[in-house]
Amino acid sequence: xxxxxxxxxxxxxxxxxxxxxxxxxxxxxxxxxxxxxxxxxxxxxxxxxxxxxxxxxxxxxxxxxxxxxxxxxxxxxxxxxxxxxxxxxxxxxxxxxxxxxxxxxxxxxxxxxxxxxxxxxxxxxxxxxxxxxxxxxxxxxxxxxxxxxxxxxxxxxxxxxxxxxxxxxxxxxxxxxxxxxxxxxxxxxxxxxxxxxxxxxxxxxxxxxxxxxxxxxxxxxxxxxxxxxxxxxxxxxxxxxxxxxxxxxxxxxxxxxxxxxxxxxxxxxxxxxxxxxxxxxxxxxxxxxxxxxxxxxxxxxxxxxxxxxxxxxxxxxxxxxxxxxxxxxxxxxxxxxxxxxxxxxxxxxxxxxxxxxxxxxxxxxxxxxxxxxxxxxxxxxxxxxxxxxxxxxxxxxxxxxxxxxxxxxxxxxxxxxxxxxxxxxxxxxxxxxxx
Amino acid sequence: xxxxxxxxxxxxxxxxxxxxxxxxxxxxxxxxxxxxxxxxxxxxxxxxxxxxxxxxxxxxxxxxxxxxxxxxxxxxxxxxxxxxxxxxxxxxxxxxxxxxxxxxxxxxxxxxxxxxxxxxxxxxxxxxxxxxxxxxxxxxxxxxxxxxxxxxxxxxxxxxxxxxxxxxxxxxxxxxxxxxxxxxxxxxxxxxxxxxxxxxxxxxxxxxxxxxxxxxxxxxxxxxxxxxxxxxxxxxxxxxxxxxxxxxxxxxxxxxxxxxxxxxxxxxxxxxxxxxxxxxx
Numbered sequence: 178x179x180x181x182x183x184x185x186x187x188x189x190x191x192x193x194x195x196x197x198x199x200x201x202x203x204x205x206x207x208x209x210x211x212x213x214x215x216x217x218x219x220x221x222x223x224x225x226x227x228x229x230x231x232x233x234x235x236x237x238x239x240x241x242x243x244x245x246x247x248x249x250x251x252x253x254x255x256x257x258x259x260x261x262x263x264x265x266x267x268x269x270x271x272x273x274x275x276x277x278x279x280x281x282x283x284x285x286x287x288x289x290x291x292x293x294x295x296x297x298x299x300x301x302x303x304x305x306x307x308x309x310x311x312x313x314x315x316x317x318x319x320x321x322x323x324x325x326x327x328x329x330x331x332x333x334x335x336x337x338x339x340x341x342x343x344x345x346x347x348x349x350x351x352x353x354x355x356x357x358x359x360x361x362x363x364x365x366x367x368x369x370x371x372x373x374x375x376x377x378x379x380x381x382x383x384x385x386x387x388x389x390x391x392x393x394x395x396x397x398x399x400x401x402x403x404x405x406x407x408x409x410x411x412x413x414x415x416x417x418x419x420x421x422x423x424x425x426x427x428x429x430x431x432x433x434x435x436x437x438x439x440x441x442x443x444x445x446x447x448x449x450x451x452x453x454x455x456x457x458x459x460x461x462x463x464x465x466x467x468x469x470x471x472x473x474x475x476x477x478x479x480x481x482x483x484x485x486x487x488x489x490x491x492x493x494x495x496x497x498x499x500x501x502x503x504x505x506x507x508x509x510x511x512x513x514x515x516x517x518x519x520x521x522x523x524x525x526x527x528x529x530x531x532x533x534x535x536x537x538x539x540x541x542x543x544x545x546x547x548x549x550x551x552x553x554x555x556x557x558x559x560x561x562x563x564x565x566x567x568x569x570x571x572x573x574x575x576x577x578x579x580x581x582x583x584x585x586x587x588x589x590x591x592x593x594x595x596x597x598x599x600x601x602x603x604x605x606x607x608x609x610x611x612x
Numbered sequence: 613x614x615x616x617x618x619x620x621x622x623x624x625x626x627x628x629x630x631x632x633x634x635x636x637x638x639x640x641x642x643x644x645x646x647x648x649x650x651x652x653x654x655x656x657x658x659x660x661x662x663x664x665x666x667x668x669x670x671x672x673x674x675x676x677x678x679x680x681x682x683x684x685x686x687x688x689x690x691x692x693x694x695x696x697x698x699x700x701x702x703x704x705x706x707x708x709x710x711x712x713x714x715x716x717x718x719x720x721x722x723x724x725x726x727x728x729x730x731x732x733x734x735x736x737x738x739x740x741x742x743x744x745x746x747x748x749x750x751x752x753x754x755x756x757x758x759x760x761x762x763x764x765x766x767x768x769x770x771x772x773x774x775x776x777x778x779x780x781x782x783x784x785x786x787x788x789x790x791x792x793x794x795x796x797x798x799x800x801x802x803x804x805x806x807x808x809x810x811x812x813x814x815x816x817x818x819x820x821x822x823x824x825x826x827x828x829x830x831x832x833x834x835x836x837x838x839x840x841x842x843x844x845x846x847x848x849x850x851x852x853x854x855x856x857x858x859x860x861x862x863x864x865x866x867x868x869x870x871x872x873x874x875x876x877x878x879x880x881x882x883x884x885x886x887x888x889x890x891x892x893x
Binding site for chain 2: 258261263264266267270272274279281282285286288290291295298302304305307
């Protein structure tokens with residue numbers, strides 16, 4: 178018998194766009210998707226189906242820590258759903274040996290009316306723990322979450338920090354043989370991320386198997402022993418993490434080509450999952466005067482307008498938008514979120530609208546930067562992650578007036594500065610003469 | 613060490629899929645917890661709390677007794693009208709609240725369904741189970757009221773658990789059908805209140821069908837028992853009021869038979885659409 182804990186053979190997932198009318202939001206989704214498909218091949222439109230994952234095969238050995246990367250719509254999340262048995266493959270076969278736990282969000286099944294204690298049991302059971310297991314880990318969970326005093330308070334009265342700590346504490350005490358983690362854990366505040374990643378590192382060290390989907394390339398690089406790159410539903414690379422990330426970044430670059438000012442990665446916008454709770458319909462970039470952005474110098478500002486479309490209703494503050502800027506090598510430079518970073522609460526959010534973010538001045542040296550837009554429910558789940566969706570070209574301006582254009586050979590950021598040299602003359606002596 | 617654990621194979625399924633009872637059994641704790649959650653949540657944040665489980669049947673009983681017993685002067689064959697109504701109300705109310713709760717259960721659990729795997733059948737089953745507490749409380753009320761109305765306790769009461777099962781099964785069948793239908797056709801949310809409202813008058817809750825289907829109507833008796841609640845209601849009345857109210861057995865078995873058919877067909881339908889739940893809810 179081969180030594181694998183997951184074996185995936187020719188797996189595919191087809192979404193039939195004509196299937197099942199009646200359900201209103203579904204009809205909306207289909208209409209929206211059909212509209213976007215108009216731009217695509219005729220065959221695809223006529224058959225009314227598309228493959229979110231197509232003919233993917235690989236094995237995972239016990240102890241592997243696999244990072245799955247790829248653009249939005251590459252099929253990463255769908256693949257995880259197939260693995261965790263949430264949705265059924267349309268083709269192929271998956272064999273799983275051992276207990277698998279999928280962590281696609283934290284706090285699944287938490288009920289706001291129930292107390293912390295009650296939710297621990299409920300959430301634990303939903304994640305696949307037995308009552309006995311939960312009871313034996315109960316004290317540990319409570320201690321980790323630091324909610325002893327509020328155990329009998331309904332979680333709707335919890336602060337969002339307490340809520341997440343509790344939700345995460347339950348998840349962290351899962352002891353599956355195989356852990357499947359979606360990028361939920363890659364959004365939110367840095368401290369929370371660190372905690373999640375730390376816990377995953379512990380799990381990995383204990384020799385268990387992890388499958389990890391993320392746009393957080395640094396995390397993938399740090400944690401994973403193996404990388405898998407998906408593109409339009411197919412597996413295009415399976416091997417070392419470094420090579421996988423290099424290829425991913427190359428494919429981002431390739432999609433952009435030569436540009437001045439900025440370029441929106443349209444295919445990426447088009448490939449957003451039809452069943453996402455929120456979608457970005459259009460991205461616009463303006464200069465500070467409100468004219469379309471054509472050219473950026475170092476220290477110039479810009480405004481990005483994010484048009485969205487969503488299916489649900491979200492109360493004030495329930496949704497946070499985040500703008501991420503990283504270098505074309507994937508190094509993160511800026512991370513601005515409406516909440517908590519900027520302290521700006523987004524109003525009640527429903528149907529369509531746009532969010533403007535104005536950056537007064539961007540002190541980045543000339544070169545190419547990638548902008549990502551995330552929508553998420555703070556501490557709950559990622560709703561939409563569009564990484565590297567805009568490429569921004571900053572001209573290597575001679576900001577210091579020295580005749581040298583500042584580009585990425587001179588660091589990453591610019592700083593207003595002054596040099597001054599002062600010679601210290603020893604007491605009672607003369608300056609040392611140059612010999 | 614992981615090699616001794618069983619291997620699960622996930623592949624596309626076609627045609628009829630059987631219900632995996634072993635798997636359901638493995639998830640029994642989750643089933644219990646979800647039913648318990650439903651009960652807790654139902655009465656949290658209500659001012660009267662669990663008192664609603666007492667008030668609802670008692671008030672309905674009063675209204676029906678006055679409406680059918682006093683105003684319409686329906687025949688009760690010598691039994692106190694209130695007890696007659698309450699005995700019929702127990703299975704009916706269990707059924708109708710189970711139906712309302714469970715028909716929406718899958719849709720309400722959409723988030724969980726799209727994030728975690730467990731046998732989906734657990735969701736409608738747990739919401740039907742969540743109604744058991746109410747019917748037990750209502751049964752308690754009935755037992756308290758019986759001596760008050762001069763109805764003696766008979767050995768027949770020992771058979772009551774059997775008729776509990778007979779009332780549970782149609783509720784389960786309906787819950788499974790409508791929860792699955794609701795995923796695909798949101799029309800269900802209009803149909804269900806209609807069924808529960810109209811059904812209360814079509815089903816012999818406030819009257820004895822034996823006193824209504826007489827003369828030329830008598831030949832429709834068997835057809836009338838296609839309503840799966842008629843059999844269990846007769847059974848409840850038999851247990852409470854004695855042999856004079858014994859079910860008409862051919863009709864009773866008709867009710868049970870249709871229940872079993874609906875249940876099996878419901879399970880088949882549920883399994884059929886289950887594979888796509890996560891993709892369409």
